[in-house]
Amino acid sequence: xxxxxxxxxxxxxxxxxxxxxxxxxxxxxxxxxxxxxxxxxxxxxxxxxxxxxxxxxxxxxxxxxxxxxxxxxxxxxxxxxxxxxxxxxxxxxxxxxxxxxxxxxxxxxxxxxxxxxxxxxxxxxxxxxxxxxxxxxxxxxxxxxxxxxxxxxxxxxxxxxxxxxxxxxxxxxxxxxxxxxxxxxxxxxxxxxxx
Amino acid sequence: xxxxxxxxxxxxxxxxxxxxxxxxxxxxxxxxxxxxxxxxxxxxxxxxxxxxxxxxxxxxxxxxxxxxxxxxxxxxxxx
Numbered sequence: 001x002x003x004x005x006x007x008x009x010x011x012x013x014x015x016x017x018x019x020x021x022x023x024x025x026x027x028x029x030x031x032x033x034x035x036x037x038x039x040x041x042x043x044x045x046x047x048x049x050x051x052x053x054x055x056x057x058x059x060x061x062x063x064x065x066x067x068x069x070x071x072x073x074x075x076x077x078x079x080x081x082x083x084x085x086x087x088x089x090x091x092x093x094x095x096x097x098x099x100x101x102x103x104x105x106x107x108x109x110x111x112x113x114x115x116x117x118x119x120x121x122x123x124x125x126x127x128x129x130x131x132x133x134x135x136x137x138x139x140x141x142x143x144x145x146x147x148x149x150x151x152x153x154x155x156x157x158x159x160x161x162x163x164x165x166x167x168x169x170x171x172x173x174x175x176x177x178x179x180x181x182x183x184x185x186x187x188x189x190x191x192x193x194x195x
Numbered sequence: 196x197x198x199x200x201x202x203x204x205x206x207x208x209x210x211x212x213x214x215x216x217x218x219x220x221x222x223x224x225x226x227x228x229x230x231x232x233x234x235x236x237x238x239x240x241x242x243x244x245x246x247x248x249x250x251x252x253x254x255x256x257x258x259x260x261x262x263x264x265x266x267x268x269x270x271x272x273x274x
Contacts (some may be wrong), residue, residue: 001233010239011234012233012234012236013236013237014237014238014241014243015237016240016245017245017248019243044240047228048221049224049239049240049243050243050247051243051247051248051251053251080258080261080262081262081267099262099267105252106261107248107251107252107261155214158218159217159218159221162218162222163221163224163225164220166222167225167228193218
């Protein structure tokens with residue numbers, strides 16, 4: 001793992017099937033929209049030893065949603081939870097997620113949403129590029145990801161937070177992490193599970 | 196069901212013990228990653244994740260059942 005700059009990390013990892021799914025999909029997605037990946041896959045990307053059915057991402061609207069859907073179909077993907085392109089877009093604007101997987105499969109899938117909360121916008125504006133051998137992935141602020149995982153609070157979320165924190169703590173911005181921990185009201189969980 | 200005795204306190208203790216063990220495992224895995232090359236740890240991760248994905252794909256659930264498990268379905272937007 002090489003920290004190339006404050007916003008770029010290089011990982012010389014052997015890509016697993018989930019990584020390849022993500023890399024293939026973001027190659028399409030980034031042609032149509034600004035995106036950021038958050039939550040569980042971020043921990044998995046850095047080495048957490050678990051699989052995930054879904055990869056969560058925020059997208060800052062699409063330049064041309066019908067063109068995006070057309071390219072998805074051309075490249076062998078489908079939207080799992082909606083057949084109609086218009087309805088799929090309406091779901092997004094209604095604050096719901098659309099799920100995209102390889103045609104005929106439902107996992108792994110990308111769960112895409114439009115940003116709604118300040119934390120969603122923050123993730124989109126403070127992306128970290130993780131470079132792998134066959135491409136790059138843009139993930140949200142690691143400090144926010146850790147604090148937000150503590151906020152979500154399930155066993156799996158706390159484990160993800162602990163993994164990222166223990167792996168990257170020397171590289172994290174302590175002030176930023178402290179700010180998010182305070183804002184999200186997770187100081188007790190931070191002290192109990194991460195320190 | 197008659198006569199079933201559940202010791203909730205004992206179950207909770209087990210739950211806490213399991214969670215503490217998982218956290219310990221995470222710490223040892225982090226230590227392993229820190230002292231091994233990306234290629235080494237990620238090959239182990241690849242084997243685990245690829246097999247979990249392969250297993251999940253073998254399940255015979257339908258797309259509709261999958262979405263229902265996720266609490267979504269097409270009905271979510273039409274409700």
